[in-house]
Amino acid sequence: MELIPESFNPLLARSLPFVIARRALFLPVWNNDAGQLVVWVTQYTDPYVFDQYRMSAAQPVVPVLVTKEQLLDALQRVHQEDNTTVDQILEDLPPSILATQLAEKPDLLEADDEAPIIGLVNSLIVQALRHRASDIHIEPFEDRIIVRFRVDGHLHEALRPPKPVQAPFMSRIKIMAGLNIAERRLPQDGSMRVQFANRDVDVRVSVLPSNYGERLVMRLLEKQKERTNLTDLGLTDDQLAWMQARSMANHGILLVTGPTGSGKSTTLYALLSRGAFPVCQHSSSDRRGCV
Incomplete structure (x- = not known):
């Protein structure tokens, strides 16, 4: 044996x-x-x-x-640790994609010469998840494309794909999000769900027209992500005591502000997860009550 x-x-x-x-x-x-x-x-x-x-x-x-379960867990773990980078995929793109601006096809999923684009998009999302990014920003310029990851509220440049990749690259993401690839003049919003290391990740996609093509933002939302406690937010003892005291007040408002991806929702969910104070809601029957 x-x-x-x-x-x-x-x-x-x-x-x-x-x-x-x-x-x-x-x-x-x-x-x-x-x-x-x-x-x-x-x-x-x-x-x-x-x-x-x-x-x-x-x-x-x-x-x-x-x-x-053992086999699937090992399979996910092995391919999650694959060292193939987005830059390597870009280097391996065939000349047929990089030589000219390709015309969009009705179904990019069936186009053999654009199969590397699928790998590029998938690897980009995987790389963003590995860096614990909350957003992926794809911004086109006259002669290049810049991809940035938002990590801890700050945008960091991840890579610069060549300009000819823009059309098939954007179209692939729009297909995954259920958007109209022929529409380039109007804003579009969509969503998709991907799986990474046995975790479901919801991706919200927002597309906006710009001078040099469409700008695209992908918001990454991990469904199984562990909830953060207040003590894990890096607050000082005085700040933590202040937050806990204000959350127990029977009136008033607690306002949390900050830039995109800075942790506003995480802070509020951490506060709610304490479960140490009542949350009041109104119903149509008695107009009052706490749960």
Whole structure:
């Protein structure tokens, strides 16, 4: 019986494309001392795809039965730690995209020559999540595009894609958000949901026309993100005591201000999560009451 290793070869695991591993439910994990390829499988593994992989392997394959949850967790972890950067994807873009400004097609998802754009957009979102960014700002200029991440309320430049990437790049994001790719003169708002490391992330997309093309902002909202406590906000003891005292007052208003992404909502949710004071609401029946 082959023992399950505590850690495995991430390069070997990434040799099988994520889509195939996710759908067929098997994952190559390491080469043992006997020169065999150890592959994780589950009771739900697609036998046909696995047999094709076994026959094409250059060495004997040893299947190891694990749970579906173990395999999916390892798969997400391995590809989350992939060191492929957005800059590397930009360098690998084919000349057909960079040479000229490409005309938009009705369905970019089916265009083979624009497949790298899909990887570019996905990697951009992953990189922003790794940096714990709250927003992605994409701003076009006359001869370049600048992508910035908002981290802790401040915008930081992330990369500068070449200008010819602008049209397919923007169109891909608009397709994901359910927006009209043919409309470039009016503002548009949309949303999409992506998954990152087994976490659901809601993305709100806002598009505005500008002199050099459309400006786009993506707001990243992690649904499973842990709630922050008041003590984790970096407040001094005096500030913390003041906040707690004001939250217990039976009248008045507590006003929280700050720039976009500075933590206003986080502060208020941290205050509400204390649960130490009543929140009053009115109903149509008695017009009063506290919950």
